[in-house]
Amino acid sequence: MTRTARLFPLFVSMIALGACSGGVDFDLRGKMGGRVDTSQAAIKATTARPAPDxxxxxxxxxxxxxxxxxxxxxxxxxxxxxxxxxxxxxxxxxxxxxxxxxxxxxxxxxxxxxxSPATGAATTGPIRPAPTVDVATLAGNAIDRAAPTAPRTATGPTGIEPIRHQVARGETAFTIARLYNVSPRALAEWNGLDKAFNIREGQFLLIPPVDTTAPQIAEPAVSEPGDGTPTPTPPSASKPLPTVTPPAAASVAATTLPKADAKPAAPAKPVADIGQSKPAASSAQMVMPVSGSIIREYSRERNPGIDISATAGSPVKAAASGQVIAISTTTEGVKFILIRHPADLVSVYTHVDDVKVAKGDAVSKGQDIARVRSGEPAFLHFEVRQGMEPTDPMPYLR
The missing domain is CATH 3.10.350.10 (LysM domain)
Incomplete structure (x- = not known):
């Protein structure tokens, strides 16, 4: 996994902590924006992991x-x-x-x-699904007529075989949990993940099966915009519109056409531009956080942001107005800043130094927040996330 991909779980945790004033929602599936809301999937009950031998x-x-x-x-x-x-x-x-x-x-x-019993298991063999055939219906009264028999030994555990998922590059415990509609906590408990939900490329994860016997919380019904609202009756349905008589063509011509003896207005003389005109302001939602060329473009699988070449010590600016929700340092000594913006957008700035803001500060668009850290080469890694999902920053910067 790339260094940026390894930083992703830490970013997600910081975003969650900055977004919640009560308990931390590690799943974040109700905060993605738009009409799709899969937050109920995070609370579906899953079965417990079977005991090993x-x-x-x-x-x-x-x-x-x-x-x-x-x-x-x-x-x-x-x-x-x-x-x-x-x-x-x-x-x-x-x-x-x-x-x-x-x-x-x-x-x-x-x-x-x-x-097997020799290895501490109840029976010999793999775990299989519980039988679904109604034995009582098939046997009828044969059980009642049968002679008493010796008690049978306890049967082994039953259960659904979980899906086995191999982690691909760029995946996280959160994206995998959302893919299979289970909670990240259940995924972590089944697979023995650490508190940071770290996983590695190539690792096999078992997806916890949903417990069909547990009561499930029904998804709330979401109506389409305008559903249940009657269409208003237009006024013309009960009272016809007034008749409008168009004016005569001669009167129109008299008011719109210039007189024959009228002199055309003289064109304005050109004036040299000596700086009195100003360029139109950019309509981009965000500004480039640092001056420099892009040395590594956005790729959802390999680089969830852009790398911008810059001289060490160059000022790093807030891409848009917002609030600082996290300032921290990774285990590799890389400082990063997270700023939350309207519409559930979060901008991420890594490889910075000399941070000039504090957590909780309100920042304005273009405000200096840090300096580019020295390196070979020196650069700023910049990301834009919708909720917790990385997105291409370039549409916001153009």
């Missing part, structure tokens, strides 16, 4: 995963399951000696022996 294995018909224990490295999981550590690391896109979080899921490149 003593080895940490959860087995489904199509695949198996291992659940990391406290203090595990990838090599520990591989040794416990009898798999080559290199194959397991390559399949999951991590290194053999990488430490794992407790509860983190590791996808298995091939099947190992099925969970």
């Amino acid at each position: 003593n080895r940490g294995v959860i087995s489904y018909p199509s695949y198996q995963v291992a659940v990391a224990k406290r203090g595990d490295k990838l090599s520990d999981v591989a040794n416990r399951l009898g798999l080559p550590a290199e194959d397991l690391a390559r399949f999951n896109g991590i290194k053999v000696d990488d430490p794992l979080r407790q509860g983190e899921l590791i996808a298995l490149p091939r099947r190992v022996s099925e969970p």
